Amino acid sequence: MAKTTANYEMMVILNTKLGEEAIKGLIEKYKEIIEENGGTVSEVNEWGKRKLAYPIQYETDGYYVLYNFESKPDLPTELNRVSNITEGVLRSLVTVK
Numbered sequence: 001m002a003k004t005t006a007n008y009e010m011m012v013i014l015n016t017k018l019g020e021e022a023i024k025g026l027i028e029k030y031k032e033i034i035e036e037n038g039g040t041v042s043e044v045n046e047w048g049k050r051k052l053a054y055p056i057q058y059e060t061d062g063y064y065v066l067y068n069f070e071s072k073p074d075l076p077t078e079l080n081r082v083s084n085i086t087e088g089v090l091r092s093l094v095t096v097k
Helices: 020-036 075-085
Strands: 006-015 040-056 059-071 089-096
Touching: 006 020, 006 075, 020 040, 020 059, 020 075, 040 089, 059 089, 075 089
Parallel strands: none
Antiparallel strands: 006 059, 006 089, 040 059
8 A cells, every 4th residue: 555645854945145034935935835735844943044064056154944744745846846946945855754
């Protein structure tokens, strides 16, 4: 029997030059995407502004956000697609917990 849902973790690094309002908006955007696609967000952990280990797109600082959620197996693909086309996202990674 196939799994219908799984627990996932998503780490997103946002560009700090967006400003506080835009960062808060992107954090809510990802939470809404998860919930609109049938997932349930158990925790949103904002790590805040941190120094990057190496420059990404000429940026040396990033705003880290960690999402813990449960969803169907097709949602991580959608989250990766949205992350790739969203302005201000430096990196993102979705993993199975």
